[in-house]
Amino acid sequence: MELGENDIPETMRALVFNGSLQVEQEPVARPKSGEALVKVYKAGICNTDLEIIKGYVPGFNGILGHEFIGTVVDCDDPGMIGKRVTAEINCACGECDFCKKGLSRHCSHRTVMGIINRNGALAEYIVVPQTNIFVIPDNIPDSAAIFIEPLAAALEILDQVEIPDESEILILGDGKLGLLISFVMKLSGYSTTMVGKHREKLSIAKTLGVSIAPLEEFRKGVYDLVIEATGNGDALEMAIENTKPRGIVMLKSTYAGDISFNPSKVVVDEISIIGSRCGRFEAAINFLSNFTNQLPLSQLISKTFSLDQAIEAFGYAQNPGILKTIIDV
Amino acid sequence: MELGENDIPETMRALVFNGSLQVEQEPVARPKSGEALVKVYKAGICNTDLEIIKGYVPGFNGILGHEFIGTVVDCDDPGMIGKRVTAEINCACGECDFCKKGLSRHCSHRTVMGIINRNGALAEYIVVPQTNIFVIPDNIPDSAAIFIEPLAAALEILDQVEIPDESEILILGDGKLGLLISFVMKLSGYSTTMVGKHREKLSIAKTLGVSIAPLEEFRKGVYDLVIEATGNGDALEMAIENTKPRGIVMLKSTYAGDISFNPSKVVVDEISIIGSRCGRFEAAINFLSNFTNQLPLSQLISKTFSLDQAIEAFGYAQNPGILKTIIDV
Numbered sequence: 090m091e092l093g094e095n096d097i098p099e100t101m102r103a104l105v106f107n108g109s110l111q112v113e114q115e116p117v118a119r120p121k122s123g124e125a126l127v128k129v130y131k132a133g134i135c136n137t138d139l140e141i142i143k144g145y146v147p148g149f150n151g152i153l154g155h156e157f158i159g160t161v162v163d164c165d166d167p168g169m170i171g172k173r174v175t176a177e178i179n180c181a182c183g184e185c186d187f188c189k190k191g192l193s194r195h196c197s198h199r200t201v202m203g204i205i206n207r208n209g210a211l212a213e214y215i216v217v218p219q220t221n222i223f224v225i226p227d228n229i230p231d232s233a234a235i236f237i238e239p240l241a242a243a244l245e246i247l248d249q250v251e252i253p254d255e256s257e258i259l260i261l262g263d264g265k266l267g268l269l270i271s272f273v274m275k276l277s278g279y280s281t282t283m284v285g286k287h288r289e290k291l292s293i294a295k296t297l298g299v300s301i302a303p304l305e306e307f308r309k310g311v312y313d314l315v316i317e318a319t320g321n322g323d324a325l326e327m328a329i330e331n332t333k334p335r336g337i338v339m340l341k342s343t344y345a346g347d348i349s350f351n352p353s354k355v356v357v358d359e360i361s362i363i364g365s366r367c368g369r370f371e372a373a374i375n376f377l378s379n380f381t382n383q384l385p386l387s388q389l390i391s392k393t394f395s396l397d398q399a400i401e402a403f404g405y406a407q408n409p410g411i412l413k414t415i416i417d418v
Numbered sequence: 419m420e421l422g423e424n425d426i427p428e429t430m431r432a433l434v435f436n437g438s439l440q441v442e443q444e445p446v447a448r449p450k451s452g453e454a455l456v457k458v459y460k461a462g463i464c465n466t467d468l469e470i471i472k473g474y475v476p477g478f479n480g481i482l483g484h485e486f487i488g489t490v491v492d493c494d495d496p497g498m499i500g501k502r503v504t505a506e507i508n509c510a511c512g513e514c515d516f517c518k519k520g521l522s523r524h525c526s527h528r529t530v531m532g533i534i535n536r537n538g539a540l541a542e543y544i545v546v547p548q549t550n551i552f553v554i555p556d557n558i559p560d561s562a563a564i565f566i567e568p569l570a571a572a573l574e575i576l577d578q579v580e581i582p583d584e585s586e587i588l589i590l591g592d593g594k595l596g597l598l599i600s601f602v603m604k605l606s607g608y609s610t611t612m613v614g615k616h617r618e619k620l621s622i623a624k625t626l627g628v629s630i631a632p633l634e635e636f637r638k639g640v641y642d643l644v645i646e647a648t649g650n651g652d653a654l655e656m657a658i659e660n661t662k663p664r665g666i667v668m669l670k671s672t673y674a675g676d677i678s679f680n681p682s683k684v685v686v687d688e689i690s691i692i693g694s695r696c697g698r699f700e701a702a703i704n705f706l707s708n709f710t711n712q713l714p715l716s717q718l719i720s721k722t723f724s725l726d727q728a729i730e731a732f733g734y735a736q737n738p739g740i741l742k743t744i745i746d747v
Contacts, residue, residue: 349678
């Protein structure tokens with residue numbers, strides 16, 4: 090079932106942001122040496138996409154989307170043709186200090202799929218550097234594989250800080266990232282509590298044994314690690330209040346505008362506030378392979394749309410309480 | 419030249435804060451078992467003292483002061499009588515989780531000399547737990563020993579974070595804490611830059627080989643570690659701007675009120691903002707022993723007053739541009 094080069098069309102449908110959103114016919118890019126052309130068949134809508142269309146990421150124009158799975162249809166390595174893959178979204182120079190240290194996600198010359206100077210995955214085809222490609226193991230179904238990118242972001246926390254076994258972890262926010270983080274922490278063996286506004290979302294974490302607390306019932310506690318995943322800057326103060334001396338607050342959300350906090354407790358209790366963004370795809374794929382059967386990922390999918398319905402899908406994804414919105418391309 | 423118990427007077431002069439500042443006659447406390455009575459002969463005024471008299475530390479009433487040197491005049495161990503000492507300011511329970519982990523400075527039951535529920539050192543005598551006492555080696559002169567407590571706070575940075583050898587360090591603020599931090603970083607072998615408003619203060623750091631930049635001439639750079647020691651919350655944004663991806667901002671100052679920042683760069687660049695307070699006295703004493711001759715500490719002393727002039731000394735210490743104000747008791 091391979092697509093020959095001759096089967097690749099000249100144009101494709103794509104969701105383009107150009108100040109406004111449109112599904113348009115766009116040329117299908119051809120891979121240069123070292124690149125691969127992937128036929129996308131499933132993509133997710135991320136909060137970052139929603140922020141971009143609100144204008145929070147200045148300067149981006151092009152095809153949106155950075156969470157996807159697809160099939161390689163053209164690349165230097167014939168053994169890759171036909172493989173089910175996804176791809177690391179940060180496309181790095183490979184030569185700067187960060188790249189040499191294995192931190193290519195911080196390459197200062199990077200382009201980022203659907204975010205910075207590079208077309209994204211909400212299209213029939215996408216060109217990506219071959220080094221960014223990850224083959225998805227057969228035991229991971231599509232409905233789980235579509236979470237590789239946000240799951241890598243959740244797992245990034247474990248790469249950034251060493252968390253002793255006996256740590257008590259608090260997650261603020263029951264959105265899709267907060268829920269993925271709760272899965273990661275609980276399945277990594279940590280005592281995990283989650284606070285949020287939505288009982289039905291909290292209950293998804295509860296099935297995994299995460300302690301849940303609706304916001305109005307949450308009593309202040311003292312945690313080793315508090316993960317701020319509400320998307321609301323006001324939650325920083327609550328995160329700091331609930332952190333032990335020498336404890337850590339991880340900031341997983343991006344917000345528009347400034348956030349403020351009272352630095353007294355941060356200085357006196359020597360608290361660390363650590364920003365956290367994308368993570369390693371290897372880690373996410375391993376995690377999915379190990380825990381496919383336990384992870385209630387299908388409960389995180391609120392609705393699936395076709396690419397032709399992409400604008401409607403973006404409208405839907407912006408409603409309060411929606412978890413993952415998927416586009417079948 | 420030992421003071422016998424009979425030579426200890428019933429009352430002593432002390433600088434008492436009770437909503438306002440007064441030099442008063444106070445009873446000399448007698449040490450219980452496990453405590454020592456120290457005759458103070460030199461004490462420093464810290465910014466925290468100045469904050470307390472402005473009302474920033476709610477609830478403190480009593481004798482001020484936590485930077486001192488003195489002579490043990492009474493304690494269980496006769497071998498300690500007559501020793502020149504200083505003392506760790508945090509007096510801990512010794513039994514809680516933090517104490518057991520060697521983090522007694524974070525003991526939640528702690529009292530803190532001259533700051534939280536315990537009389538301070540701006541007096542002729544002070545009672546301290548014997549476990550808090552540190553004998554000052556003979557090769558450290560009084561004029562250097564008086565900096566043990568703030569130097570421990572500067573060295574705390576090295577205890578909290580691992581700083582690779584090739585790191586570039588930026589210090590914001592040329593006050594006494596900023597200068598001590600610059601000494602620590604430079605003498606620990608790091609490439610260190612300091613930004614401040616006062617050429618004459620910056621020049622003290624320059625004698626040690628610290629790169630200095632008057633604020634108006636500072637060009638933005640990219641540092642592995644930025645230490646915020648200005649005492650002005652507005653500097654946080656400047657600290658973040660000048661930090662590399664995965665770099666660290668240390669907050670060494672305490673401020674009144676909230677501070678704000680734009681979290682985008684913190685999240686995208688995965689920057690850590692870490693509060694930092696008191697440090698280990700052992701580390702400070704070792705550092706002073708090793709570097710006594712290189713450290714330009716005497717240049718940090720702006721003026722010395724007697725205890726009777728303590729109120730005048732506090733007025734003086736609050737003037738802009740003043741470094742360390744010393745009280746000879």
